[in-house]
Structures are given as structure tokens and as C-alpha cells.
Amino acid sequence: MADSKRISKIILAAVIAFFLISWIIKGLAIHDEDSVLWFSVRDAFLITLAAFLTLAIFSFLYKDNPYYKFAENLFVGVSAAYWMCVGFWSTIIGNMLPNLSESLSSTFGVPYKGFNIFYIVPLILGILLLMRLSSKAGWISRWALAWIVGTTAGLNLVRYLRTDFISQVSNTFVPLLVDWKGFGAFYSGLSLASTGQFVMTLSNWVIFIGVFSGLIYFFFSKEHKGFFGVASKVGIWVLMITFGASFGYTVMGRVSLLVGRLTYLFKDWLGLIS
């Protein structure tokens, strides 16, 4: 126990020393005659800090460790505050205040739009929500919650139906025989070109059967037996092929992200590549 504590202390010292040296070297590297010394020191610090945090997160891949814990907790705190400030400045000051109070608007330097009584409502609802902090009157906050849940449920019910559901249903109406001019023409013009009749017709059939069997798979009140059994099996096959394909396709994007991160380390921090 005492040993492992000593080892982690040594590691800590080594890490601190390493990043201090890196800071100094970076500072020397970016400093030239024209730049102010303090700016070089500061910029070098920020680059080194970002590199340290990057490596601290990567160290999580080995195992959970104090450096990851440090980065994680710092990240949580800073980001929560960041969004709090953004919300306050852009929404409360930028959006609500100009509709409520002239004097406060001018204090914060936002153009006053005229008093609008409708902006009292969210203020009241917001205060109702804050009543949660009181143990006695906490139930009042449910009024605000009820408004939020009701509105969003109604809002999304129809909007989702329109944007996704109906457009997907209507797009399923595809001709199962593309440019059909009889079997003779079909055979003579047979080609594997992606815009050819054969591939288009085949694709439309796959789409039709895929959607059909996929929907059968999602039937809850029918036992998957007989016809339903076969159809739902085809459905889950199509789903699995799709999942595999999407997975394989995503690898590229994820590798690009890692390339971006390592480029930062190798180029911006260590200067190994140009």
C-alpha cells in the first residue's frame, strides 16, 4: 500500500516535471523577437494545458486514474458553468429582459422592445419551478412541469407524424416494376448498372419487402409463428444487415476524429510533423 502510494507520487512528480519542461520548450519555440514575452508564456501554457488534458483523457483507455478523474471533474464543472452563462446572457438578458423592463435593459445594454405581458408567464413558470427547492411548496413546481410536458407532447405528436412518419410512408409507395415494357425488353436490356431497370426494380422490391417485414417484426400483439414468424424473421435479418452496414460505415468518421486529435498532439504541441 505504502509502496503504491510512493509510486504514484513519483509518477505525479514526473508528469508535472514533464509538462513544465514542455511548457518551457514550447514557450521558447513560439517566442521570437517581435512577440511580447508574457504572451508567448501564456500561449505556451494554454497549448500545454490542452495537451495535458488530451493525454489525461486518453489515459482512461488504460484504466481509471487520478489524471482522468481530474480532467473529468474539471470538464463537468467548467462546462456546466459555461452553459449556465450562455443561457443567462442569451436567453434571460437577450430575450426576456428586453420585453419586460426598460431600465434593466439599458443597464445590460440590450435594446428595449417594449413591455410585453406575455413574457411574465415564463417568469412565473420559472419561479414556480424554482419552488422545488422548498420542501413544503415543492409540489407547486408540478404546474410548470405539467405545462412543459403537455406542450411538448402535443407539439411533437403531430410534428413527428408529419416530418418522419408520413413522408416515410409515402416514400414507400414505389413502383415495383420500373419502366416496365414487357419481359422481352426486360431481358434484352438487362444490365447491372446502378441506374438500370434490373437494379432499380430489384431495389424497389427489397425496399418493399424490407419495410413490410420490418413492420411485422414490430408487431406486439401477434405471436411470431407461421406467416408472422417467417416475415418477422426476414425483418430482423434486414435490420441486422443494416446495423452491420451502419457500424462499418461509421468507422471512417471515428478514425477521422482520432486523426484530428493526434494531429493536435504531434503538430500543435510537439511540432513533430508539419
Place this chain on the structure above:
Amino acid sequence: MKLKIVVVLTMLFMGVWAMASAQESLETIAAPDSIQAAPLPEPAKELSAKDAPDDHGHAIDVTWAKSPDDGERLKNVIGYIVYRAANPDGPFEARSGLLLGTTSYTDAGALNEGENDFMPDYQDYYYRVRAMTQDSTVFADSDIFGPVQSYGQWYDKGKTAVLLLVAGFLFLTIFFISKARGGAELYVRRLAGIEAVDEAIGRATEMGKPILYVLGLGTAADIATIASYTILGRVAKKVAEYQTGLIVPCYDPIVMTVAQETVRTAYLDAGRPDAFNQDMVYFVTNQQFAYVAGVNGVMLRERPATNLYMGKFYAESLILAETGVVAGSIQISGTDEISQIPFFVVACDYTLIGEELYAASAYLGKEPLLLGSLKAQDYAKAGVIILAVIGFISLMLGYHDFVDFFHVTG
């Protein structure tokens, strides 16, 4: 005098030459170098204008028939410009750019007074369409049409398909729920992912370890999150009965508030209000990856026996699920976010795919009322399949009205 004659003669000559060349081919006319004065084209015909349907007002649809010289005869009309005035005598101002290959235009203005281009409702407007040639000084104006007024509608006819669907589905749901209330037995097939939830809670109790419930990155506005609350309610009730621990880190503060209320209710239902602690459900941060970092920390340090991911998830899904594997937890996930389902399928023990997430709350509750709505969903799916078959047949027969009905506008 002589000069005048020369000019007139030249112009005459050019006019004749231009006319002759105009009839040769479209290419010569379309050529950019042809700057000769073209002969006057015929104006557009049958101009008409009416309030744009199914909208918020402040817009007028203008239609006209092609000028006879558009594509035929002189072939010198290349497009049209729509003009509008408040009086039949003018002044007319251009309301469109040069419109190509179309004979209709929606003249829309701003909605509110004081904005640029404000177009008040219930006011008379007069329209005129100008047929343009390659040479912007050679054009022909149509007759004036008017007066016409714009106004807003109270029902959008383009959304009838949605209305019918909502009404039909509402009817189905109420019908099956009242049937279920009447005591009818409704069969529901088993869903492995949901049966696993009960087992997983039992396992956590045996191991004396907590359960981690992640509501995802959805905001209070996502219906997937609403579905997740109800699952959380059922899980929390069981957890309270078994006296296992529960950890619910939240991404959205409103979701956190609702989740706290949900868990409190569940503990009350289980008869253990004393065991409820508000801090079981807490806020982490509403930044995607900071939230993930925090939840990862919880997984590796508290070592929950079971991780449940229910709701909306984005790129973080795989980070969460893989860390859960490292921590050795049983993992059950459910999301309607299609792009993330593959990662959950690959990394979790059980995954509720899409609609199964919405069915889960009904399953866990086993309440007839909720099962009734599942039955309604099934009938609606059967309806979609039938519609698709009808659509396919009607396309075969060349009858497009049926398909067009489902192309919702607006």
C-alpha cells in the same frame, strides 16, 4: 436629315435581320452575343391571382399562361417578372426576379408591420406579368389583374392526411383501452429486453450493488424521454421494493426535475418514502461529452450491477456502453435514435429497438390500459402495410392522386 434616314434605315434593317435570325434556331437567340434589338414579343395571357391557400396570409399566388412567343413562334421570351401595385394605375413594382420555365409565382411579403417588405392582409393588390426577352429593354406587359387580397386561413387542407391519421389513431387507442378496461384479455408477445429488466434488478440486489439509469441526451421535449420516465418509474418501484440503490445522472435540468418527481412517486407507491433521497437523481452537465465523462466515472467507481440506457442517445452511446462492459455491468438499452441502435446492439446485452422502447413502459406495468395502446399501434402498422400495397397498385394503374394525398405540404 440624312443622318436620321440612315439611322431609321439601319434600325429597320437590324429589325428585319433580327427577326429572320430569331426564327432560325433557339441557339442563335440564346447566344450571349446577340445584342440586336429583338422584335416585341406577345405578352403572357390569362393572368390570374388569388390568395395563397393554407397559409398564414401575406402571400398571393399569381399564375399565367405562356406568351405565344415562349418556346414557339418568335421563341424570344426567356422568362417572366411579376409586378404588383396598390392601384390599377400603378406604380407597379417588381416582386420577383426573372422567372424561368414557370408560369406561377407566390408573392409573399413580411408578416409584421415595420418589417422590410411588409405586405398587409385584406388590402387590394393589382398584378401584371412582364414577358422578358434576352434584351432587357425588349419586353411585353400582360393585362392587369385585380383587385385581389391576401388573408390567413384557419385550416390547412394540405395537412388533412395528418389529421385523419391522428384522429384514426386516437379512436383506435381509446377503443382498445376501453375494451381492455372491460376486461378483455389482450395477448402481448414477450420481449427479451424487457424481461431482462426484472432479472437485472434481482441480480443487483443479490450483489448488493446499485442500478444506473441513464435517461440519455434527450431534452424534456423528446417523446423518447417521456417514454423513459415511465420506464424509470417502473424500475424505481422495483428497486424500492428490493431495497437496491439507484443512480440517475441527468443531462437536462428539466428532465432531472421530472425524473426526481417520477422516482419519488415510485418510492411512495412501493411504500418506502423514507428510502427516497433527492440526490439519487442529480444533474451532471448539459454538454454531451462532459456528461459522458461524468457517467463513465460513475460506472467505474460505483460499479453498478446493471446499466439501463433508455431515451435519446447520440455519438456517446458507444462510449457509455463500452465503459459499461469494462465495468462488468449487465447492460440494457433502448433508443429511437436510428443511427445509434447499431452500437447498442453490438455492445449491450439487450437492446430495445425503436418502437420497442415505447412499448416497454406498457410491458413493465402490465396494466390493461397501457396494453390497449399497444394493440392500437399494431393495427396502425397493419394499416400502413395496407396503404403501401394500395399505393403500389395505384401506381401500377397510373393513378397518382392516392399517392399525392400523402405528400403533406407545409
Place this chain on the structure above:
Amino acid sequence: MSNIGLIISLIVIAIGLLWLFILSLRGKEVERRIIFLFIGLSVSVPLLFNITFSEKATPIVMDVFNKVENLPAGSKILLSYDYGPSMAPEVEPMSNAFLRHALAKGHRVYVMCLWATGQSLAATAIDSVVKKDFPDKVYGVDYINIGFKAGGTGVLNVIITDFRKMYLTDVDGRDLDSLPIFNGIRSLKDMDLLISIGGGYPGVKEWILFAGSQGNIPTAGGCAAVSAPLLYPYYPKQMVGLLGGIKGAAEYESQLKKVYKRFEKSPTPGIKMMGPQTLAHLIVMAFIVIGNISYFVSKRKRS
């Protein structure tokens, strides 16, 4: 020196994989940290040692290249930068390659944007490519940047008949008529090739529908990998060709290098990005194979 490092690292990776392969034949599982290590290596080795794979241009990319190549010198090519910073890593290599190719061939290049965010990206790209590789090319004679105009497809509807209804000046406020490159240019129809880079809205699709097909002007595109499948249906009828994602960019760059010796030393970010991509894909596939072997071996052992 770097070659030795490269060879050593590749040998290390190969031996490592071989060793894991042998272990898998005994039914052993690979620890996840070893997989992580291999992924880290597969991305950083190509980055550090600049490994590149020769990319052979596929027909859909080759068609774009040939179109640019076979136009007579002095042809007019319009490049539209329709993307923002988040898409830039994937598509910027394409726009740079197009710019290089067109200028090297002696074409006149007209740069514009349908995305507000494209304007500054276009300006920096022109600065970095033209000023460095083509110091003799003159702004306003060989190339021009007319910048961004709001309106999306509306802009296309107008400039297909008349540029000057939308654009009176270039991006720096110079009168178009004072710049020789715009002599005799009236509309998009005077262009010999339109190239849109960026797969969002408005993007390649809108250029095809509202400009290319409308005015019968050859149109080509470059887009992020995600949007490529949505554009394939337009090829080859309405679209000359398409560069899809970083792979399309890499193919174009290698073709460019093959034909033009002068670009041997030019940066090829597309090809560079493909090194880590290819190696990482190979590693992931290798691990899938290893996983299956150890699965079957241990299954047989048990039974």
C-alpha cells in the same frame, strides 16, 4: 531516417498481429488494451511517417478529372464553396485539388459561395494554394472570387440568366466589368464546367437541379462521405462525376500527381488522411478475424 522508422513500426505492427493471430489459434482472447494500442499505432504511424497508399481513381472521380483535363486551356470553370468549418476537413482537400488542376491546365477559375461560411474559407484557400503554387497567376485575369450572396437556390435562378443581377462586384468590392476575367461573361451558361463542393443544402444537388440541368451546363461535385449516397443517382446523366468524402479527394489528388509532375511536392491532405483510414480499417478487420478464430477454436475445445 524516417523510412527506417516507418519500416520498423510496420514490422512491429505486423509481428504483433501475427502473434495475436497465433494466440487466437490457441483460443486465447485479446485484451482490450492491446486493441487500443494497435488502433493508436495504426493512426499515429501513418501520421508521423507520412504513409500513403496509391489511390487508383474510380470512374466517377476519373470522369471529373478527365472533364477538367480535356477542356481546352482558357476554359471557364466555376468553383462554388458550399460548406462550413465542420465539413471543411473532408472537402477542403477537394477544392484545393480542383483549384490546382484548373489553374495548372490554364483554365480561368471563378470562385463563389452559396454558404456564408464558405466565403472566408474560399479566401484562405485561394491565398494558400494560388499564392504559393501559382505566383504568376493574376487576380481578375486568371481567377476571381466573387464571394457569397444570400438566397441559396434563388441565387442560382438569377445567375443562370445574368450574373450582374446578383453580383456587381467581386468579394473586395471591385466592379466586375473592370476585371478582364468577366469580359463577355453574362450568365452561368457561359461557363464550361460548374463544380460545387459541399454536400449540405444548398449544395451539389441544388447546383445540378437549378443550374446544371436547367442551363445544360456540365456539373460536377465534391461532398462529404455521408451525403455521397444521396447524389449517386444523378451520375452519369446529370452529373459529370463526384468526389465522395476523403477517399474521393485522395483519388483525385493521386491522379493529379500522376499527370502533373509539378505537384509532386504539393500538400495532399486527402491522401494523407487516407493512410490512417486504410490502416485503421485493416486493423479493425484483422481483429474481427482474430476474434472469430479464437471463438471457433475455443468452441471446438469445449465440445
Place this chain on the structure above:
Amino acid sequence: MKRQLPLMLVFVFGFAMIIQYFIPHQASEWVNAFFMDWMMIIGVFALALGIWSLTKVSWDKVKYKKSNWQYAIVTLAGLFLMIFFGFDYFRHFSTPVGSNNYMYVKFYQHIVIPIQSTMFSLLAFFIASAAYRAFRARSLLATLLLIAALVIMLRFNPLLGPLQPIMEDFSVWLLNVPNLAAKRAIVIGVGLGMVATALKVILGIERAYLGKD
């Protein structure tokens, strides 16, 4: 009052929003715009609750010296430093709305952004470990998953030689056709599930979230 009124509010506003969707009139758009605005404003109040929750949980950790309590101090320090910088406005009345405090911006650029993109890039590692573990031909379904993934990944392989264009065409087809069909089936199912859930909430059948007492 504690339970009936909220249920009524849900019902009334739920249906109001559904009806609002079918009315194109300006008045209806106006209601919608207001509601969206309100939601944003209430969201900020809720965020205050969130910050309170985060502070309380972290503070309790420090106070009761729970495990890893030292790191809770880091959270609190980050939180309050950033809030301090973000509200620094009160000392600089000249800055425009929003926080342009130098340290606030730098903290964001050099702490939030690098950690965020590094967390995101961890996916490159996890995608490999997940593929290794899960893509095994255990069953027919797992095999389909595995083959589809391999086919798509192979499109990148320069070693394939002349087979590569065919592989590419096939992977594009796979992404465009079966992929589209499956996604469509999921979307249609999800749509119905959403409507059913929303209806249950509006009708008051599903009310777990509203508390009981």
C-alpha cells in the same frame, strides 16, 4: 389542486398544440413562437436548479469525505471560476451582451474543446474493441451483422485491386437500399410509438411523472 390541476394543464396544452399545428393562420404561428420562447426561458431557470443539484452533490461529497471527494473540489472550482468569469460583466459595463471575458473564452477554448474532442475521439478505440468482441459468427443474426460490416469496411482496401470498384458499388447499394428499408420500418414504428406515448400522456393515462401526494 396538487394532482388534478397539473393533469388538466397537460390535457389542455397538449390538445392546444395539436390543434395549433393544423391552423396556418398568423395568430397560431404567434402562439407557437411564444411557447418556444417560453420553453427556452424556463430552461434557464431549470438550469439554475441543475447547477444547484451539481453543487449540492459535490459539496456533500467533500463534506462527508466520500470516496474521491478531492475531485469534487475540482468540479466546484471549475464551476465557480467559470461562473465568476462568465458574470464578470458587472465589472465591465462596456462589453456587449454575452460573456466576452477573456478567461471565459480561453477556458472554453483550452479546456472544454480539447477534452470534448478527445472524448469524442475515444470512439475510434471503442469501435474497434466493440467490433472485436461482438462481430463473431455465433448465430445467423450475428453473422449477418458481421458480414455487412466487413463488406462496408472492405471498400477502403487498396489490396483488393480490381475487386475494389465492385465492392464500392455493392456497399453503396447496401447503404441505399436495404438500409433505407430497415430505417423506414423503424421510423414508422417509432412514429406510432411516439404518438401512442404522447396521447397517453395527454389523456392522463400515463402519469408517473407527476408525483402522487
